[in-house]
Amino acid sequence: MTVRLKELVEQTADRNMVLVAGRGGLDRPVRWVHMVENEEIAGFLEGQEIAFTTGIGLETQEDLYPLVKSAYASGATGVVVNIGPFIHQISPETIRFCDEHDFPLFKVPWSVHMAQIMHSFSLAITMSEKHSMELAAALENAIFHPDREEMYLEYLEQSGFAKDWNYCVTVFSACADTAMMMPAEPMDDGTSAVGAATASVAGNEPGIHLVHGHHDAERIALYSRDIESLITRNQWRVAVVHIEGRLVLVFARYTAEQVEMMVREMIAAIRSQGMTLERTYIGVGKVTKSARCIGKSYNQALKLERLQHLRGRAGEVALYDNSGIDKLLLAVSDHAILEDYYHDSIGPLVEYDRVNGTDLTETLRVYFQFSGSVKETAASMFVHRNTVSYKLNKIEDILGVSLSDFRTREFLSVGLQVREVLDC
DSSP, X not given: OOEEHHHHHHHTGGGTOEEEEOGGGTTOEEOEEEEOOSHHXXXXXXXXXXXXXXXXXXXXXXXXXXXXXXXHHXXXXXXXXXXXXXXXXXXXXHHHHHHHTTOOEEEEETTSOHHHHHHHHHHHHHHHHHHHHHHHHHHHHHHHXXXXXXXXXXXXXXXXXXXXXXXXXXXXXXXXXXXXXXXXEEXXXXXXXXXXXXXXXXXXXXXXXXXXXXXXXXXXXXXXHHHHHHHHHHTOOEEEEEETTEEEEEEESOOHHHHHHHHHHHHHHHHHTTOOOTTEEEEEOOOOSSGGGHHHHHHHHHHXXXXXXXXXXXXXXXXXXXXXXXXXXXXXXXXXXHHHHHHHHTHHHHHHHHHHTOOHHHHHHHHHHTTTOHHHHHHHHTSOHHHHHXXXXXXXXXXXXXXXXXXXXXXXXXXXXXXXXXXX
């Protein structure tokens, strides 16, 4: 997790580091420190660094202004100028630029060794990073080993996350490509799997599983950077964890409404950087009663994220509290019950499609999506209305039902959702 510039400055209050301009940016996050002695080097910054300069690389002290502009353009958090033989004073033009852009600009006298300030900053950042890693490890233990309370409760308490607070987990995933089919490998318990990124597909051939698209590590890193910056600026009680290529956020002591608001602010922050949420899927679990239930909220968020992926709802937020019948189905721990329902409802139709290479299951799904409108179903699938009517009659014959009956439509509609839950 990043550190606020304001906190670093407070730790060096005895170093005669004076804020000259850009007071509005003191809440900016800081990831590291760098010496930057000319405009070209400033362009190499990767963002969220504090740039220190003595001016030794400048031809004239007027060149400080383009250096500062370059640092700002590269995403730096602020600049510290060593006033001395190379830079006698900071120009009004530079000060005005920093004030206009809320870009913190500091000066320190030549008598102060900037190496000491840099060391202090670096130490604080390193300790913050260490704390974040330890907190993430404790939260992973809470998620995957909830019964081993000794592995996480004490450290959460030490980190300011009380064991009796309520928690809520959000999962972000970004896929680099589309899903594909792969043969499953047998596991020790007799079931099949192809790794952590797989999910069995009801109705497909035995031993065939759906492999979700590979995670886009680069985009997840960018999302994480923007989200962590937002968390740091707002001092939110949110911990960031990376699990199996996904970005996992643990919100502490917030209501479901507050979590939704913060998640939407995070999405807005990502989009403000010019990024789209294409092939990005987001699930938000239930608010828990205590830290002991963080794992439950994570599993709910993870399944909702996977459902969003299966349904092609990129960039949309799936909230557990608003998930309707999905909430009921996700709560069924005995998958045999769901499998029975699936086989009793749409299972024969899926099997018919598999054997004959037809798309009757998809036709039924679209038909229900448009509330039984043959016209809208035909338009959505780019076929003639007569083709849709023929397929609906075929569906009735295969399943031995009448789609004009409300209870039948309800039964089959739930069956389609059960299939998706099994797939995720």
